[in-house]
C-alpha cells in the first residue's frame with residue numbers, strides 16, 4: 001500500500017501554516033558586515049548573535065557521515081524534539097491515533113498524551129520480536145504514525161529488518177524508526193534508504209555513541225518535503241550556538257567515537273557473560289546496543305541493594321514483558337566491575353533484603 005498524499009496526512013492548520021520568519025531567515029548572506037536587523041546587542045561577541053536557524057554548516061558536515069543530503073536532516077533539542085514535532089505535524093488531538101511497539105522508549109507515549117492523541121501499544125513477543133502483521137492490524141484510517149525502535153529500548157535487540165520493511169511498505173501513514181542506538185548495531189540502518197521510502201522518518205542522536213547527551217542534539221532524517229514540515233513547525237532558533245559548535249567539534253572526533261563504540265561493545269559482551277553467571281541472574285537478553293536487559297531474582301530488592309551501594313541501574317520490572325528486569329548501561333570497565341562485584345556480594349549476603 002503506498003503512502004497517502006502528504007496533504008492528507010498533515011494537520012490542515014500545519015499544512016496552511018505560514019511559519020515565523022526570523023531576521024536570520026530573511027537575510028543570511030555573508031557580504032554584509034553591519035547587522036542591525038535582529039535587535040541583538042552589538043557587544044559580547046560571539047554570543048550576542050542569534051544562531052543559524054537551519055544549522056546549515058553543521059548539516060553539510062553531517063550529511064556525508066550519515067549518507068544523506070543536507071536537506072534530509074532536521075536537527076533538534078534532542079531526538080525528543082523530533083518526536084514531539086511528528087505529533088504536532090501529523091496528529092489531530094482527540095481524533096487521530098498512533099501505533100507503537102511495546103515495550104519501547106517511553107517518550108512516544110508521553111508525547112502522545114501531551115498532544116491528546118490516542119496511543120496504541122502492540123506487544124512484541126516474549127523474546128521482543130516484531131510481527132509486522134500484528135502491528136499493521138492495530139492501525140486504522142485515523143492512524144497517522146507507527147513507531148518502531150531498533151535496537152529497541154529497553155530490550156536492547158535489533159528488530160527484524162524484513163518485518164520492519166513490511167511495516168514501512170504497507171502502512172499508508174508515516175513510520176518513525178528510532179535508530180538512537182544504531183551505531184552499536186551490525187544491522188544495516190534505515191537512515192541510508194530514505195530515497196526508497198517517502199513515508200520514513202529515522203531518528204538518531206548525539207546522546208549515545210557520540211557521547212554528547214549534555215549538548216542536547218537529536219537528528220531526524222527523511223525526504224526533503226517531510227523535513228520541510230519539521231522546519232516550518234520548530235522554534236526558530238531551536239539549536240543554540242554552543243550546541244552547534246560542540247557538535248561540529250565532535251564530528252572532528254569521529255574516530256574517537258568509533259573507538260568508544262568498539263570498546264563498549266567488547267565490554268558489553270564481557271559484562272553480559274559475567275552477569276549471566278551470577279546467582280541472582282535469571283536471564284540475560286541479547287543486545288545490539290550499549291546496554292542490556294536482564295531478568296533477575298527479585299528485581300526490586302536487587303535494585304534497592306544496588307542503590308544502597310551507590311550503583312544505579314534502571315528498574316524496568318513494571319514495564320510490559322519486563323517483569324523482574326533491570327536495564328544495565330555499559331560503563332567504564334571499573335564501573336562495570338563495581339556492579340558485578342556488588343552483585344556477587346549480594347549472593348554472599350544471602351539475597352533478598
Ligand code: PMP
Nearest residue numbers: 078079080105153180205207218
Ligand atoms: N530514542 C531512544 C530509543 C532513547 O532511548 C533515547 C534516550 N534514552 C532517546 C531517543 C532520546 O534521545 P535524546 O537524548 O536525543 O533526546
